[in-house]
Structures are given as C-alpha cells and as structure tokens.
Amino acid sequence: MSQDTIAVSDGSGLEVREGFNAALVSLATLFSGAAEPNPTYAYMLWADETDGLLKQRTSDNQSWIMVGTLDKTNWGLAPGGFGLGGLTQRLANNAGLDVRTSGFFSAYTTANGALPLDNYCFIPMPINAINTAILAIRVSTCDLYVASQAGGVWSAWRKI
Template sequence: MSQHDMEIANQAGASFRADLNDALKALASTNSGPSQPTTPFPYQLWADATTGVLKMRSADNTIWISLARMDPYFGLTKAGMIMFHTKSVAPSGFLKCNGAAISRTTFGELFSEIGTTFGAGDGSTTFNVPDLRAEFIRGWDDSRGVDSGRAFGSGQGFSVESHNHLYGGTAIQFAPGANGSLVTGNTYSTSFYGGSETRPRNVALLACIKI
C-alpha cells in the first residue's frame, strides 16, 4: 500500500528520486490505504483498504464515489442481492441464506441494506440473514392485490385454495380436514393419498446472499 500528495518538491538528487518513486508507487497501487489520500484531486482513484472498495473522487473534489468492491466479482452484485449456487457451500463474497445471526459491524454493508427485516439477532450487535432453506420464493405483492396484506420479507405457511368436488353429479362443499367430511347430509370419508406436502417439481440449490 502506498499514498502520496503528488507534489514533488525542489530537493537534492537522492531525495528527489525517492520522492518521485513514492509518487509512482502510489499511482501504481491506486493510492491504496486504510484512509483517504491527504491531498485528493478530482477523479482521483483510491483503493480503500479498510472497506475493500475502489473509489473515485468527485468532479467537484468534495466526496468519494464508490465504484466497485475489490472482490473476485468486482462488486457487480450489490450487497443484499440473492443468488442460487450450484454447490453446497457459499462462494466468496456470499453467505448462506440460513437465518444465521451475524455481526452488524463485520457485515455493515449488508446490514445497511436489509436491516432487521429478517430478524434482529440479539437486538444490538447482530442481525439475521433470510432463511430460504427448503422455501419457494414469491414476488412481493407491493399493492398489486393478488397476495394482499403481506409484509415485505414475511413468510407464508401452507395453504390449499378453497374448492369443491363433484359427488353423485351434485356439487358439494367439503369441510376442512384430511378426511374430506361433508358439510351437510351424511358423513363420508375418503382414503388418504399423497405425501407430506403439496409441491411442484423442483431442483434443490443453495440460496446465498451477497455481503
């Protein structure tokens, strides 16, 4: 890591050479360091070693603009985004969506994105990532009216849409329950059929969240 104010002062030969070499090192390493360069310039690049983010100075030289995370994916995926992975372990830069409580400071960028939507952890130092194990994902209704009343990020239990069956050519309403008893008239029972849940065909992949 190396930084320089990019000003080469009038000085003797050896000192001049050393100062120039330091400036070149700073350029070669993109002004890498845990704190910003002491003398910033418009459009200057800074590899922030503390946050792992490549930044550029704004045109008016007032703020640093985050360009990308310095990870294998160069930050092309924003913190909080969900992806499915074809391995049983999360790739670098991601965590499993397993409901775990994680540090609010260590994973500060993720915490700033999702907050306590999926759990407040211990209430002060940790928060929870979403638990997507064995779950299907449903798009948030967002006032459309198809899945009304849902809070963003909320889970939803098993349900079968209300329906009736034909019996002897007459439509009759079955009461809730596994035995299919009639609401009115005589009580009949149907045999049990099926598994422990209702589901479509599917493939099991690992849900991961970008940190």
C-alpha cells in the first residue's frame, strides 16, 4: 500500500532515487489506501481499500468511477477467460494465443470437436457468474454457431 506522489522533487541523487522508487511502488499498487490519493490525475487508478473497489479518475479529473471489486476475479465483472471458463483451453489461434489473453479474435479451431475446421470470430457473452454463451462466426461462410455453459458444463456447438 502506497500513495506517495509520482511527482519527484529535486534533491540529492539518493533523494531523487528514493522518490522514484516510492512513485513506482504507488503505481504498482494502484495508489492503494483507505483515503483518496492526493494529488489526482485524469484516468488515474486507485485501489480503494475502504470500499474494496478499483476506481478510475474521470477524464476531467473531477470524480471517480467504479471499475470493479478488488477481491473478485476479473473485478467481479465477468467470469474468468472472458466468460468462457474452461473452453478457452480449446480456443487457440495459430499464434498460440487464446481468448483469455486476446479477447475477440479469429481462431483456427475444432473446439469441442463440433465446429468445422475453419477460422472463427468468437464473441463471449457472460450471463452471470456460472452461465455463459459464446457465438462463433465462421469467417469463410458467415455461419453462426452457439455453445453455452450452465453450471460449468459446456453444451456442444449448434449452428443457428
């Protein structure tokens, strides 16, 4: 937890180095603390330990907006893997990336063994903490496929 300023004052070499180190700790910990950091900057992140929320400063630097909950996976906004759960293990593109690290992307896959071998754009749609749907758009034909997860169990892909 650190809320040191990121504006480092002039001083001796040691004082400046200590100032930079303190500023880096503040950045690395998202200015975490029970009180609002001072000074604030537009788009600044703050881990508010009083409310347990991650907050971001508005573009006009006038107020904070809530980004998510600190102690929740993905800040409580969506299930892990962009709402795909374990299915992301099967959705890898030719570069070895997956939906967890690259979001919406085109992948060459036969996920769950039910999609025709081709390139797809995947659109995950988290419904709640345990239920998810995903659309797969086949790039070559624009065919749409859907799979859903209920309570951690994925359905087979269905063409729609």
